[in-house]
Amino acid sequence: MVFSSHLFVYYFLPAALFVYYALPRRARHLWLTTASYAFYGWANPAFMGLMLLSTLIDYVCGWRLGASPRDERRPRAWLAVSLVSNLSLLGFFKYFNFAVDSYAALLTGLGLERLRPDVGLRVVLPLGISFYTFQSMSYTFDIYRGRTKPLKNIVDFACYVSLFPQLVAGPIIRFSEIADQLRHRTHTTEKFARGAAFFSLGMAKKVLLANPCGFVADAAFDAVSLPPLDAWAGVLAYAFQIYFDFSGYSDMAIGLGLMLGFVFPKNFDSPYHAESLTDFWRRWHISLSTWLRDYLYHPLGGNRKGPRRTYVNLAIVMLLGGLWHGAAWNFVVWGGIHGVWLAMERAMGKRSLYRRLPRPGRVALTFVGVLVTWVFFRAPDLAAAGRYLSAMAGLAEVRPGAALVGHFFSEPYYVLSLVIAAFVTWGCPQTWDWSRRLTLTRGALALGCLALSLVAMASQGYNPFIYFIF
Amino acid sequence: MIERAKESREEQAMREAGCTRVRPGVARALTSAFLLLLASVATLEIRRDVSKESGTPWPELVAAPVAAWKNTFGSGAFEGNRRLLIAKNDFEDALEERSIVAAAALPGVQWALTRLLGAGNAQVVVGRKGWLYFRPAVDYLTGPGFLDPRVLDRRTAGGKAWAPPPRPNPLPAIADFAAQLAERGIGLVVIVTPVKAALHPEGLAPVLSRDVLPIENPSFAPFLDKLADLEIPAFSPAERLARTIRAKSWPQFLRTDTHWTPQAMEDAAENLVRFLARHVPLPGRNPVFYSRREVGVQGRGDLTKLLRLPDGERLFGSESVLIRPVMGPGNAPWTPDPNADVLVLGDSFTNIYSQSELGWGECAGFAEQLSYFLHRPVDKVAVNAGGPAAARERLVSMAAGGEDRLAGKRLVILQFSARELASGDWKLVDLSPARRASTIAAPIRRPEHGAPARGFVAWESWRSGEWRIWTRRLEGSAPRQLTPDEPGLQHCCPHISPDGSKIVYLSRSAPAGEYPEEASGDLRLLRMDGGGERTLVRDARPYEWGNRAATWRNERKLIYIGADKRTHLLDVDTAESSRLTAEPEEKMPWLIDPTLRHAVNGSPAFSRYDAGERRVVEARRRPGCEPYFSQDGSFGFWVAGGGGPIRWIDLRTRAVGTWIEKDDRRIHDAQRYVYFPMLSRDGRMLAFSASPGDHDHFQSNYDVFVAPVDPGSLALLGRPLRFTAHPASDRYPDVHVEALDLERWKREAPPIGGPAPIKAPLATGEPFEMRAVLQSCSRAPSLREISPYRAALIVCEWKAAQVLFGRPPGDRLRIAHWALRDGERQPIVSLRQNSVARLRVEPLSGVSQIEGYPIFNDLPADPDLPIHYSRGPD
Structure with a gap:
């Protein structure tokens, strides 16, 4: 089930909220867990068992970790059980096909086709597995590190892992960030109202901006050939699509959380305002970048082991971060480029040329760089990414069919969508700041955006869900 | 990487999101308005569904877990899960199709978007000067080669979780079809109908020179080459139609419809006859001389309907064409001749100007024109929706019911739209007569991704x-x-x-x-x-x-x-x-x-x-x-x-x-x-x-x-x-x-084998009327599934309770009913198990109203239960 669907907006959400508030407090987590499993199982009921398994393993591990004194060896074993089981689930369901295909391609490349494994099994990727395994692992990590205590009630823990607002598209809520709220949180009209505003603006970002931009991006990336300007327009449209889609979903998640009394941390902080790639990663998908920082970069040694090791660590983290986004080589390349770029920025420090540029120049340069790397993120494979970059550089052959794609870049509706997207990106405050003070006018504006989004949702059939690979 | 902030993210969040500056009255108003906005839609829709028994998708959803549970015991957990996925998908589709928000807002919003911003929708691209295009057809031209192995792999992997993976490669299906026909001594000729934007890109790219026409998908030429390698003659009228555009500027496609003009169609038929004379000489027989007359027809394009603009809008007017209905001996209107030695298997490009339901006249379609130019009777089986396998599947159903339309044939002309090459599911269809799965012979060679x-x-x-x-x-x-x-x-x-x-x-x-x-x-x-x-x-x-x-x-x-x-x-x-x-x-x-x-x-x-x-x-x-x-x-x-x-x-x-x-x-x-x-x-x-x-x-x-x-x-x-x-x-x-390619063989080999589906025969016999109890129904397709068409039938099983007229062939009866007509769900879709209805039943075979429409049948196969037809239950 996706937030921007008739079923969720008009049926699931009102029903979930109504029952939630109708129940006594002690029954609310059980209801939230049930509703979340229904929400998750809607995509494929078979996946519910997997999430339940992950939940049970980490609950037991957390419980054993909490029961063992920290100086014993046993806690480490329980942490290992948690990590191995979660990473095994993630590894098998997300990376099995990728590993088999890559191994086969490698053998073919080496001329050893005869040794290729004859694997008929193709694994279906369970929705949101990257999000909930990371969340679940953070629970045992945080208990192991002594940052928090285990939950006594398994329902509370299952509620944390499966919480539908952030289950399939994030943000990744670490247990330590929400532990206290699971034990006690307030429900106020102010929170609910702000949640409604968040949800409304998030929905508008998704339906009114991300979807039309996605339509243009799809036309460009699905085309076999493009003139250079159209190729640039296509990747620009994709940059807006992924930003508004992802941040729109995050806003809706935060809004839904507020409606249920939870306060989730910020996940996007105007990333296209970034002055460098380092700055970009402080602003883009913050819940993932901080998770990788705290649970991967720091354990690897972070920047404590000298500059070279720091660069290597950055590259490793970004490569794995790329792979987290999708099991394909183009994501590895995307992560690799970001890793090298981050390492270069760190190595050059303030001596770099673009540190000396005026702020708009730095923002523009960073944006263009990010834009180029988005090609690897959006293209279906490395070869297609190469073709697209060639088209952007004007090096690709332009077939007659390319002229047809040009229509989408000149149609007033899509041009207007891109212009509004650019205006909202660089000219409007972000949802967090805008909704901090809610007046009647702002409330009406938010609801107006929601109404417009709902009408658009009903009238436009195009409503992609781009997180199925995450 | 992010450096650790002094303030934790949770603290920051609590400070920023947990402390909103809002007056209590405003908060209450905003909360109430938000909830009211969302809940009102569900309330109104549920109220409508409760008051109006027909069409509601809720009973199916409620029944789905029980059915899935039963299937889990009968056929395993995967089958149970698959049933559940189908049910929830159908439910969500039905919910969106019946949305009151869509019904109230869509026509007006679409009109405004189209009028002011030139916007189409997910299926229709609005071009300049009144040209409308079907989006999948444009994607076919702009997209990568449909035979590119990576594209084939992606399409195979991109199927629905509850359905068998689609077969994206047209070559194995066509080769297999040719081989099966050859086993019966029948030749095959393929005719690929071009898409509109291939010949009329001016609505999308006005500066494009006519010299580059026809625009083609990168795989189209290799596709024709491979057909030639397979010794299957293929006729593509695109080049000829493009020459006409260059020479005379005559439109070859309707502006607001997916289909070709009558003149383009006649031109294609005439040139196909010349092609046949060169490549597939037909046995001599006494020529039949047909006559034609000119009739003016005015219609509204199917793409205009797909835009779902307000009734009576004048944004895209109706179009007028001159069709030439074909008359047989005695000036009788042309009809398909099951005894002819040539059979046209096609889609809506064959049916247009032939099937009056499509709104562009009748007796002047592709098969009619072919018959006219060939001077011989021609048989026709054409289905408007259901993908490239629909006509072949219909052929099999007919044969199972005793109406073997391949009998006596020397040549089958397989017509399909070029867009199906990039988006169709090229299922392999076993043409052999209906039989029990246990007796089915090994499947004939069916390579998946080209030949190994x-x-x-x-x-x-x-x-x-x-x-x-x-x-x-x-x-x-x-x-x-x-x-x-x-x-x-x-x-x-x-x-x-x-x-x-x-x-x-x-x-x-x-x-x-x-x-x-x-x-x-x-x-x-x-x-x-x-x-x-x-x-x-x-x-x-x-x-x-x-x-x-x-x-x-x-x-x-x-x-x-x-x-x-x-x-x-x-x-x-x-x-x-x-x-x-x-x-x-x-x-x-x-x-x-x-x-x-x-x-x-x-x-x-x-x-x-x-x-x-x-x-x-x-x-x-x-x-x-x-x-x-x-x-x-x-x-x-x-x-x-x-x-x-x-x-x-x-x-x-x-x-x-x-x-x-x-x-x-x-x-x-x-x-x-x-x-x-x-x-x-x-x-x-x-x-x-x-x-x-x-x-x-x-x-x-x-x-x-x-x-x-x-x-x-x-x-x-x-x-x-x-x-x-x-x-x-x-x-x-x-x-x-x-x-x-041994590796490809290794990958391909495992899927070979397994029982082929048992065919459901079409009933023959006399009409009858009865009161009957509904036992079960096939799932109804969504509009999206049959797009750009808007009508389809489903097969339901009934138990006769009381015979009112005539003589039913048994107690248990399988009957095809209209599930969708003109985009509207029909009462049968929401009829519950054990509902009693009065049905006027006639044999499905020969019902002209259903000709060209897909029949969805996922009931357990039973060759002993032929399929009848009933317009009702009323």
Whole structure:
């Protein structure tokens, strides 16, 4: 089930909220867990068992970790059980096909086709597995590190892992960030109202901006050939699509959380305002970048082991971060480029040329760089990414069919969508700041955006869900 | 990377989100308005569904978990889960189709978006100057090649979780269809109808020169080339229509409809007739002269309807065309003739101007025009929605009901829209009559992603009533008789030259039903294109107990057995011959391997040949027959017993291994009685024949199979695939491989096999009326599934409670009802199990109203329950 669907907006959400508030407090987590499993199982009921398994393993591990004194060896074993089981689930369901295909391609490349494994099994990727395994692992990590205590009630823990607002598209809520709220949180009209505003603006970002931009991006990336300007327009449209889609979903998640009394941390902080790639990663998908920082970069040694090791660590983290986004080589390349770029920025420090540029120049340069790397993120494979970059550089052959794609870049509706997207990106405050003070006018504006989004949702059939690979 | 902030993210969040500055009244108002906005829609929709019994999707959703649970016990958890996925998907589709927000807002919003911003929707692209385009058709032109392996893989992987993976490659389906038709002596011609933007891009790209027309998908030319390789004639009218545009500027497509103009269609029909005359000569018959008259027709394009603009809007007006309905003898309107020898299988491009429901007149469609230009009656089966397999599936349903529209046909013309090449599900459709799954023979060769091998098989076949040599491409072409008819003479012992350019065979006078004792005959050489035939030797013969008569030593030198029972070496260019064995054998003459080291005489002894002495040192005999050698002489192979196994022997170490066991489970269970092994000259492909269990080499249903072999390890790679399917005996195959992708074979092999669906016959008989109890219904498709069309039928099962008129054929009845008409869900969709309704039932076969519409049927197969038709329940 996706937030921007008739079923969720008009049926699931009102029903979930109504029952939630109708129940006594002690029954609310059980209801939230049930509703979340229904929400998750809607995509494929078979996946519910997997999430339940992950939940049970980490609950037991957390419980054993909490029961063992920290100086014993046993806690480490329980942490290992948690990590191995979660990473095994993630590894098998997300990376099995990728590993088999890559191994086969490698053998073919080496001329050893005869040794290729004859694997008929193709694994279906369970929705949101990257999000909930990371969340679940953070629970045992945080208990192991002594940052928090285990939950006594398994329902509370299952509620944390499966919480539908952030289950399939994030943000990744670490247990330590929400532990206290699971034990006690307030429900106020102010929170609910702000949640409604968040949800409304998030929905508008998704339906009114991300979807039309996605339509243009799809036309460009699905085309076999493009003139250079159209190729640039296509990747620009994709940059807006992924930003508004992802941040729109995050806003809706935060809004839904507020409606249920939870306060989730910020996940996007105007990333296209970034002055460098380092700055970009402080602003883009913050819940993932901080998770990788705290649970991967720091354990690897972070920047404590000298500059070279720091660069290597950055590259490793970004490569794995790329792979987290999708099991394909183009994501590895995307992560690799970001890793090298981050390492270069760190190595050059303030001596770099673009540190000396005026702020708009730095923002523009960073944006263009990010834009180029988005090609690897959006293209279906490395070869297609190469073709697209060639088209952007004007090096690709332009077939007659390319002229047809040009229509989408000149149609007033899509041009207007891109212009509004650019205006909202660089000219409007972000949802967090805008909704901090809610007046009647702002409330009406938010609801107006929601109404417009709902009408658009009903009238436009195009409503992609781009997180199925995450 | 992010440096740790002093304030934790949770604290920051609590500070920023947990402390909102809002007055309590505003907060309450915003909360109330938000909840009201969302809940009001659900309330209104539920209220509507409660008050109006029909069309609501809720009962199906509520019943789905129970049904899924039952299926879990019956067919396993995966099946239960699949049922649940289908139910929830259908529910969500129905909910969105019935949305009151969509109903209230869509026409107005769409009008504003189209009028002010030129926006279409997910299916319609609004071009300049009133041109509308179907989005999938534009994507076909702008997208990557539809035969690109990566595209095929992505499309296969991108299917629905609850449905079998789609088959994106059109070539195997077309090749398979051609092969099945060829088994019945019917030819196939393909006509690919271009899409609108290929010829009229001006609405999208006004600056594009007409010189580049027609625009095509990058894979289109290779697709036509591959069809040519498969020996399937393909006609593409695009180039001709583009020439008309360049020369006369006449529109070839309707502005607001997906289809071609009547003039373009007539032009295509006329040129197809010329194409047929060049490529597929039809048997002569007395010409039938049809007449035509001109009729003006005004219609509203299907793309305008897909935009769902307000009723009566004038943004896109109606269009006028001049159609020419075809009249038969006696000025009767043209109708399809089931007795015609030409059948048009098509989609809505065939039905437009023919089917009045499409809104553009009748009797003037593609089949009608073809009939007019051919001067002969033509039969037609065309389905508007359901993808490229729909017409073939309809053909099968009709045949199962006793209406075999392939009977008496000489030519099938398969028409489909070019966009289906990139978006259609090219399912393989078994044309054989309805039968129980357990009796279904092995599926015929059906490569998935192009052929794993290029090359051909040649074999002896009794299918024409004489033993002749037949051939078929490994890529899947139609079987072709290679050797000419020679009354009274039987052809045997085909053996392909190492380069695959020619074949030798024996033509002899022999009884057709047994191996002759001493029958020698002409050893002939023939090119694989059927030409250049010449007799090499007048008196050659095979070895004992089998039809193997020669080995190629190299491209020029041929080893054969003479009628004198000596073995000879022949230069096929100079006709010089020398004896390889000095003395004639008393009983069993020798066939010697290409390296002149070993010899066999019908018994698999693999004796040593002494070239110096020109004699064979006979080794101990082994049980079995039909021995032969690899081209490099390193190993031999034979059948070690009746029906198998097929064994190989390393001639250096004498180690023995098995390729195919008797009743080998890697072969489809219907045909595991194996005989007649032969290896390709490169050692990478084994050919053999197998029957369902009968030994008789002359009367049994042997079919030819091939299986890839690793020439290094001699391991059999992948499961054997069947290459012939004729009931007559197909035996003694030889195989030539031009290129073999063993890895692809390995990937492809596992899906082969499994039961084919049982066909549901269409009912015939008399109408009747009854009161009946609904037992179960097939799922109704969503509008998205049948887009751009808006009507479809579903099959439901009823139990007769009271007969009101006529005589139903039984208590249990399967009836097709309209599920969608003009985009509206019909009452049957929401009728619950055990509902009672009064039904006026008529046989489905012959109901003209349903012609061209897809019938969705996912009820458990039962060939004993033919499908009837009822407009109701009312």
